[in-house]
Amino acid sequence: MSKYNLDYLDELEAEAIHILREVAGQFEKPALLFSGGKDSITLVRLAEKAFRPGKFPFPLVHIDTGHNFEETIDYRDKMVARLGEKLIVGHVQESIDQGKVVEQTGKNASRNALQTVTLLDTIAKHGFDACIGGARRDEEKARAKERIFSVRDEFGQWDPKRQRPELWNIYNGKIHKGENVRVFPISNWTELDVWNYVKRENIDLPSIYFAHYRDCITRNGQLMAASPFLNMDEEDIVENKKVRFRTVGDMSCTAAVESEADEIGDIIAEISASKISERGARMDDKVSEAAMEDRKKGGYF
C-alpha cells in the first residue's frame, strides 16, 4: 500500500485537464470562450497542458462588446499569435447594426447584457456544440449550483430545475441537435486559487490587473474607468487614481479598486485580506438578489 495526496492546486489542475479532454473526446465542435480575463487565460494554460504538443481541438472565441479595455485586446492578439491557435471574434456592434439588440441609454448604460445575443448568434453560426468557459462556483450563488457540464436548450437557456445529476467524475455530454453544453473546467476553483495558479505557472496577464494610474469617476459608490463608453455628464468628477481591476469585463460595467498591488504577490496578499467579493465590483450583479440566475436562464454565461 502506498499513500499519496496531491497538493490542492495540482488536484484542481488535474481535474480541469480531465474535463477539457472529455470535451475534446465527446463533442464534434467545441469552442473555448475567451474573455481576456484571468479565468479564461487560466483555461488557455490548462488547454496547453491538456493537448500539447498537439493543437487545441477547438478555436478560441471572443465576444467583443466593442467597449473593451485596449490592454485586453492587445493581450488577446499577442497570445493568439504565440499559441498559433484559431481565434473567432463575435462583435456586439454587429448585433446592434443588424437591429437584433438595442443599445441601452442613460447613465448606467452597458453592453454587458447585449453580449448574450451575440454569443448565441456566434454559437449558432459556427454550430458549436460545447462552449468552455471560465466561470467558477465561488463567484455567485446561482453559479454555485451549476453543473460542470451544463446543458443549454436551443435558446441558450439554463433550466436550474432540469439539471442532470453529475456523478463521480463522469460527464454526460449527450445532447440533441440545436442544444449545446457550457462546460466549466474551473468550477471548483476560487479566486485565490486562480491567482495562486497564475503565480505558480508564471502566467502573463493583461496589465489592467496590476495597479496603475488611471482617470476614474465614482458611480454608485464604485470607481469606474473614465472612457468614451461611459455616459458622463458635468456631475461626474474625473480623478486620477492608482487602481487595478479584479475582473475584466465591459469597460462600462467593470469597477476598479484602489490598489498599490503592482505585482502578483501583492495581489494575492490583497485578495487574502479583502472583505469584498470579486463580483462585488460588477454592477451587473447588483440589480437583484437573483440577477445572475435570471441572466443565466436567458443564455448568459
Add this chain to the structure above:
Amino acid sequence: MNLLKFFTAGSVDDGKSTLIGRLLYDTDSILADQLEALQQSNRKNDDGTIDLAILTDGLRAEREQGITIDVAYKYFQTDKRKFIIADTPGHIQYTRNMVTGASTAKLAIILIDARNGVVEQTIRHSYLVSLLGIEHVVVALNKMDMVDYSETVFNAITEKYKTLAADLKLKEVTFIPVSALKGDNIVHESKHMDWYQGRSLLHFLETVDVEDQQSYNLARMPVQWVVRPQTDELHDYRGYAGRVLSGSFKVNDKVTVLPSGSSSVIERIEIFDQRPEEVHAGQSVTLHLKDNVDISRGDVLVNADHLPQNSKLIEADVCWMDTRPLDESITYLLQHNSKVTKAKINEIIYKVDINTLEKENAVDFKLNDIGRVVVKTADELAFDLYTDNKANGAAILIDSRTNLTVAALMFRAVAD
C-alpha cells in the same frame, strides 16, 4: 495544503444550512458585500439575528420555499486545509441530488436533531453514505442548546446510532455535539459542554486523515484523447492522454490495454513539459508506450499483472434518478468513465426500502428508488468492484431518448 470535499446530509429542519452558514461565518469566509446582502434580506431568526441559512440557498425557488433543492457547492479554507462543501438537500424527493453531491465526497456529515434522535431520515442518509462508500462519517448532533446541552441525550443517541452504523458497515464514525445556531463546537469549542472532550467540527475536518490508501497495483487509466500532432518534427508522436483513476504507473511498467488485451511497456510519461518517472491516482498525464498498439478513446490502460474484472454481465446497485421509471425493454447508454456502450437492465433483483432498509421484490423502479440489478452491456467493461476501487467501479446510465442521466450504478459483482 490539500483539499477535502465533504457533504452534509440533513434537512433544513435539522439546521443543515445553518450549520454550513455557521462554518463559513465563523471562519471569516463571508465577504462584506455578501454579508451586506444577507443583512438586507427579510429573513431573520426569531431573535432578530441573521439567518445564516440564506447563505446556501442559491435559487429563487429555494429562497422562496426555504428549502434546498439542488446541490450547492461552497468553498472555504483555513490555514490547514481547503474545503469544498456539497450542500445537498435532505428530503426524500431529492435523494438523487444527495447521491450526486455524495459521489465525489470523502467525508459525510450526518445531522441529527438532538430533540428527535435517530429518525427515518437518519437511516436513509446513513444508508446512502454506506452505499456510496464514503470513508469518513461525522454525526453532528445539532440543537444541543434545545436539550440543555445534555450528555445523557448525547449518549443515548450515540448508542442508538452505533447499532445502525454496525448494520451498515460504516467504517469510521465520529460523534460531535453541536449547536449550529449558537455556534457550539462548530468552529469554536463549546463552553456549555464540559463533558465533551473531543474536537470541534472544524478542528476535526482540519485534522482527519483523508489520504488515499490505495494499492499501487490498482493502476488504471482510461484513455480520453490520443495526442497526435502529425507535424514533420513530431511525426511519430502518439501520446495517450487521461487521468490516472487509481494506483500508480511507472516508466517500464508492463501495461495491458482493455478491452483488446494487447500489452506493452510504458516508455515515457509526460505532464506537459515535465517527464516524471512515476504518476499516481488523480493526476492528468500522457503515457507513451514502446509498441505501436491500437488504442482509442474509451480503452483503459491497466497494470498487466493486476487486471480488473472484464464482463458484459454485471450485478450493480442502482439509484434511479429520472422521472421516467426504469424500463427493462429499452436500450440505455452506459457511461463508465470515458467509455460509452449500449446497455439493458436484464433483471431487477430487489429494491431497498431506504427508510427501513428492508429488501423487497420490485416490479417497478422509479425516481429515487435504490436496489440491485443485473446490467448487460454490448461491449465488455473493464471495471473493478466498487468496494475495491470506487474510481473504476461506478457508471451512469443515459436514456438516449432524452439524453438525461437516469441512474447511478455501483458495480458489486460479475453476474453469472
